[in-house]
Amino acid sequence: MIRPPLPRWLAVPAVVATAFLAVPLxxxxxRVPWSWFLALLTTTSAVDAFWLSLRTCTASTLLCLVLGLPxxxxxxxxxxxxxxxxxxxxxxxxxxxxxxxxxxxxVALGRRAWLGSRLSLLGVDLAFTTGAVVVAxxxxxxxxxxxxxxxxxxxxxxxxxxxxxxxxxxxTTVLWRVTLPLTAPxxxxxxxxxxxxxLGEFGATLTFAGSLQGTTRTLPLEVYLIRExxxxxxxxxxxxxxxxxxxxxxxTAALGRSWGTRR
Amino acid sequence: MSAIVVAASVAGRGAVLxxxxxxxxxxxxxGPNGAGKTSLLHLVAGLLxxxxxxxxxxxxxxxxxxxxxxxxxxxxxxxxxxxxLFPHLSVLDNVAFAPQAAGARREAARERAMTELxxxxxxxxxxxxxxxxxxxxxxxxxxxxxxxGDPLVVLLDEPTAGxxxxxxxxxxxxxxxxxxxxxSLLVTHEALDLWTIADRVxxxxxxxxxxxxxxxxxxxxxxxxxxxxxxxITLLTGVGRDGELEIAGGLRIQGLSDAVQxxxxxxxxxxxxxxxxxxxxxxxxxxxxxxxxxxVVKVLEPRGPVVRVRLDVAGxxxxxxxxxxxxARLGLAPGTAVWAVVKAVQVRLYGR
Numbered sequence: 161m162i163r164p165p166l167p168r169w170l171a172v173p174a175v176v177a178t179a180f181l182a183v184p185l186x187x188x189x190x191r192v193p194w195s196w197f198l199a200l201l202t203t204t205s206a207v208d209a210f211w212l213s214l215r216t217c218t219a220s221t222l223l224c225l226v227l228g229l230p231x232x233x234x235x236x237x238x239x240x241x242x243x244x245x246x247x248x249x250x251x252x253x254x255x256x257x258x259x260x261x262x263x264x265x266x267v268a269l270g271r272r273a274w275l276g277s278r279l280s281l282l283g284v285d286l287a288f289t290t291g292a293v294v295v296a297x298x299x300x301x302x303x304x305x306x307x308x309x310x311x312x313x314x315x316x317x318x319x320x321x322x323x324x325x326x327x328x329x330x331x332t333t334v335l336w337r338v339t340l341p342l343t344a345p346x347x348x349x350x351x352x353x354x355x356x357x358x359l360g361e362f363g364a365t366l367t368f369a370g371s372l373q374g375t376t377r378t379l380p381l382e383v384y385l386i387r388e389x390x391x392x393x394x395x396x397x398x399x400x401x402x403x404x405x406x407x408x409x410x411x412t413a414a415l416g417r418s419w420g421t422r423r
Numbered sequence: 424m425s426a427i428v429v430a431a432s433v434a435g436r437g438a439v440l441x442x443x444x445x446x447x448x449x450x451x452x453x454g455p456n457g458a459g460k461t462s463l464l465h466l467v468a469g470l471l472x473x474x475x476x477x478x479x480x481x482x483x484x485x486x487x488x489x490x491x492x493x494x495x496x497x498x499x500x501x502x503x504x505x506x507x508l509f510p511h512l513s514v515l516d517n518v519a520f521a522p523q524a525a526g527a528r529r530e531a532a533r534e535r536a537m538t539e540l541x542x543x544x545x546x547x548x549x550x551x552x553x554x555x556x557x558x559x560x561x562x563x564x565x566x567x568x569x570x571x572g573d574p575l576v577v578l579l580d581e582p583t584a585g586x587x588x589x590x591x592x593x594x595x596x597x598x599x600x601x602x603x604x605x606x607s608l609l610v611t612h613e614a615l616d617l618w619t620i621a622d623r624v625x626x627x628x629x630x631x632x633x634x635x636x637x638x639x640x641x642x643x644x645x646x647x648x649x650x651x652x653x654x655x656i657t658l659l660t661g662v663g664r665d666g667e668l669e670i671a672g673g674l675r676i677q678g679l680s681d682a683v684q685x686x687x688x689x690x691x692x693x694x695x696x697x698x699x700x701x702x703x704x705x706x707x708x709x710x711x712x713x714x715x716x717x718x719v720v721k722v723l724e725p726r727g728p729v730v731r732v733r734l735d736v737a738g739x740x741x742x743x744x745x746x747x748x749x750x751a752r753l754g755l756a757p758g759t760a761v762w763a764v765v766k767a768v769q770v771r772l773y774g775r
Contacts, residue, residue, distance in 0.1 A: 320509060325494040326468060326501040328572050329524040334495075337520070341511045 185402060192395045200396040208374040209382035209397070216290060216378060217358040220297035224354045227298075228305040229347065233339070235306070236313035247310075254303040261300055262367025269295065269368075292369035293376050297358035304357050308350030312343050349415040356408040359401065425481030425575045427606060431466055431473035438462045438630035444623070446481075449607040451621035451638070453653060459630040460610045464578045467608065468501050469494040480575055480606075495524075500569035502579045506561040508553035514564050515540070515549040521572025539567035543597050559590025563597055570601060577607040583616055595619045614653045617642065626650055644681055644695060646773060651695065657741045659694040663687050668694045668772050672737035676714055678770030686772040693773045698731060700769035701743035704762045705753055714770065716741070718763040720755050734763055 193200070200206070235246055253261055269276040270287045279286060286292050320342060324334045340347070362380040369376040371385065379397055387394040427444040438459040444450045452460045465471035466478050469491055478486040480499070485492045500521075508517050518536035523529065540546045543563040548556060556564065562582055569577060582598065583591040591613075598620045602609075609621055617624055617638055624641050626634040626649055634647055645651040651658040661670035663686045668676040676694045686692040707715050718734040718741065730750045732743045741763060745755075753761070 319503075320507060322470065322494070323501070323503075323507045324509075324520070324524075326497075326499060326578075327521040327524055327568065328495050328498065329520070330495050333524050337524075338509060342509075344511075 188395055188398055188402070192399050193392045196392075197396055197399075200393045201400065203393065205373055205377075205382060205386075206393060206397060209377055209379045210400075212290070212293070212374060212377065213359060213379040216293045216297055217355055219294045220301055220358045221351055221355045223294065223298045224302045224305045224358075225347070225351060228302045228350075228354075229309060231302075232306045232309035233313065233335075236310045250306045250310075251303045253300045254307075256300075258300055258361065258363030258365075259367050262296060262364035262369075265292075265296060265299060265364065265368040287368065288370045288372065288376060290369075290375055293365050293378060296364040296368045297361045300361055300364055301354040301357040304353040305347075305350040308346050308353060309343060312346030313339070345415045349412040352408045352412045352415070356405055359404060425606060426479075427467060427576055427608065428479040429463065429466055429476075431476035431478055431486065433462055433466070433471060434474040436462050436471075436630065440466065440627070440630070440632055442625055442632045442635065444606055444608060446606050447604045448623050449602050449605070449609060449621045450623040450625055450635075451617045452608055452610045452625050452627055453612070453617070454627035454649060458627045460627050461580060462630075463627065463632075464501065464580055464608060464610060467576060468499050468578055469497050498572065498575045500572060500574035500577050502562075502565055502569050502577070502582050504581045504584045506558075506565035508556070508561055508564060508568070510553050512553070513549070514545070514551050514553065514556070517553065517564060518568045518571050520568060525572065535571055536567070539571045540564070542570070542601055543567045557590065558586050559594055562586065562590075562594050566597060566601055570605075575606065577602060577605050579607065579609045579611075581610055581612065583611070583613055591615075614642075614655070617653065624650070644684070644771060644773060646684065646693065646775070655698060655742070657696045657698060659696065659736070659739050659741065661692060661694065663690050663692045663772075663774065668692050670694075670737055670739065674716060674737050676716075676770060676772070677767040678714075678772040679768060681771055681773045684773045686774045691775045693775060695771040695773065696741060696765055697769060698742040698744040700765050701734075701741065701745075702764045703732065703743055703745055703749070703753060703755070704764055707762045708764060714763075714765045714767060716763045716765075718761050720757055720759040720761060722757060723750065723755060734761070736763060 231250060235243060235250065238246065266287065267273055269279070271277065271280060271285065276286060286295060320338050321334050324338045329337065360380060361378070362384065365376065365378060366381060371377045371381045377385070379401055383394045383397050426446040429440050429442045432439040436459065440459060440463050442463065452463060454460055462471055466473060466486065467480070469485060472488070472491045473486050474488055476487070477484050480497070485497055508514070509520065512520065515533055515536050518539050519532040522532035522535045527535065537546060537549065540549055543566050545560060545563050545567060548560060548564065553561065583594055586594060595615065602620060609616060611617065621638050624636060624638050625632050626647055628647070628649060634641070634650070641650060642654040645654050645656055645658065659668065659670050659676060661668040661676065664675065665688065666680065666686070668678070668686060670676060678694055680686045716736045718736045720732055721735050721740070722733040724731040724733070725747065728746065729744045730747050732745060732750070732755060734741045734743060743763060755761070
């Protein structure tokens with residue numbers, strides 16, 4: 161079928177929009193001192209920040225899976241006011257200013273805070289530790305996983321869970337052998353998005369965890385810190401972050417496609 | 424094998440369903456859309472809870488208003504129109520799903536699955552993915568998958584719907600063979616399913632089971648318009664007068680009174696007329712005892728070599744099968760006035 165075409169003039173704003181998105185990234189790639197690129201990335205503080213980001217983002221993505229998957233499954237099967245409240249809570253960090261999220265975490269989990277002081281008695285001091293980075297990242301990244309998985313579970317309208325139950329599968333068996341494998345692509349793409357969001361986390365981390373080299377200073381914090389004193393290094397690290405983001409988005413898109421063909 | 428006894432109502436759906444399926448019988452459930460056929464299946468599968476009454480399989484009460492045994496503990500297999508094979512498992516692992524869920528080891532489960540696949544003639548498809556199967560193949564694999572769990576009861580929701588004629592015929596053969604001796608409930612709209620798969624029929628209308636019986640007997644002398652429609656027989660309603668049925672407009676229908684359900688004078692009755700027994704004429708013919716009824720052509724439906732002519736006879740519908748050649752020769756079209764002629768020996772009269 162040949163669809164009726166769009167108006168030709170629509171191409172102009174579309175091109176402008178593309179340029180708007182592409183130009184800053186290209187400018188950065190052009191400005192990076194490629195001749196000593198590797199040297200810029202291998203300074204102690206850069207390497208520290210890189211490994212810290214990798215460790216914390218992996219940990220927070222795993223935490224998102226452990227906590228976010230059950231939440232997504234429960235939400236996908238829930239109706240009513242309580243479910244609406246749950247759904248709002250699960251998506252709120254997406255639209256919240258990260259610095260506000262960090263402040264909220266500090267007020268709840270800080271050393272002198274209500275929950276934090278009690279944890280402190282148990283020997284768990286969270287604020288301004290690597291653990292705090294993971295908490296901040298998980299807080300802002302989990303919605304991406306929950307939304308992706310809940311959406312996939314809702315559109316899975318072939319009643320595979322009903323069929324599995326009539327074949328004698330207990331709810332736990334259905335979960336492991338049917339629901340999780342069938343939503344695996346959505347889980348993977350949700351996890352990739354959550355990882356990307358955690359990697360870019362800045363405001364909540366700075367507010368709740370501070371900026372201590374090797375402990376809480378992740379890549380974005382390092383970039384911000386050295387952006388004036390050592391612009392070249394900041395640009396090099398930024399390019400690394402862009403490259404990782406590109407890979408994650410490509411993975412998500414590919415998963416979306418494979419999921420589309422399987423249905 | 425265990426018998427199914429449903430004596431339950433579902434308030435929200437306006438259903439009061441009462442049905443016994445003898446152990447080992449395949450009972451077809453027929454009825455208009457929205458009559459409560461699927462509710463019946465869902466009650467037995469545990470997908471719908473009764474607001475009153477109970478559902479039993481064998482000696483066990485599976486549902487009553489206080490307690491509903493979860494679907495996975497019922498050993499009730501459900502086969503739907505869409506075969507719903509798991510897309511992430513091979514055909515073999517689809518069929519091995521139920522034995523594995525019951526705790527069988529992978530190898531034992533696959534062996535069992537292979538046996539069931541052989542039973543439906545699909546052993547060659549074991550290694551395929553679900554999306555590589557045709558509709559008919561997928562349904563046959565779904566049957567194997569359902570039976571691999573040794574269900575006490577098999578429920579089928581229009582399994583042949585949506586298949587092409589050849590695949591549906593093949594599936595009927597497989598179902599007839601594999602369901603023989605298993606307590607089954609088969610919801611269908613296809614008269615052929617009744618003849619080939621089911622040994623009993625239950626008619627559901629308006630949320631009630633209005634009639635049950637042995638397939639052959641019920642279809643040979645249908646007493647509800649729905650069954651008559653399924654078996655293709657026209658039913659005229661009227662009142663018994665001197666051994667004949669008087670219908671609107673004072674018309675009298677002669678026929679043979681049914682032995683089991685005879686027509687009585689001054690009592691409501693039915694006349695069953697097979698469409699192939701009706702001939703059409705432009706002038707009233709004479710001859711041996713015949714019913715000669717004034718009729719008006721309503722609709723012409725070509726069906727291969729014959730044309731089904733739907734007639735209006737004193738406000739009731741009568742179907743007649745005639746050749747397309749006679750349609751042309753008589754110049755039949757909607758609105759044509761004709762005489763519908765039926766030999767009395769081909770008409771059966773029932774009391775109600």
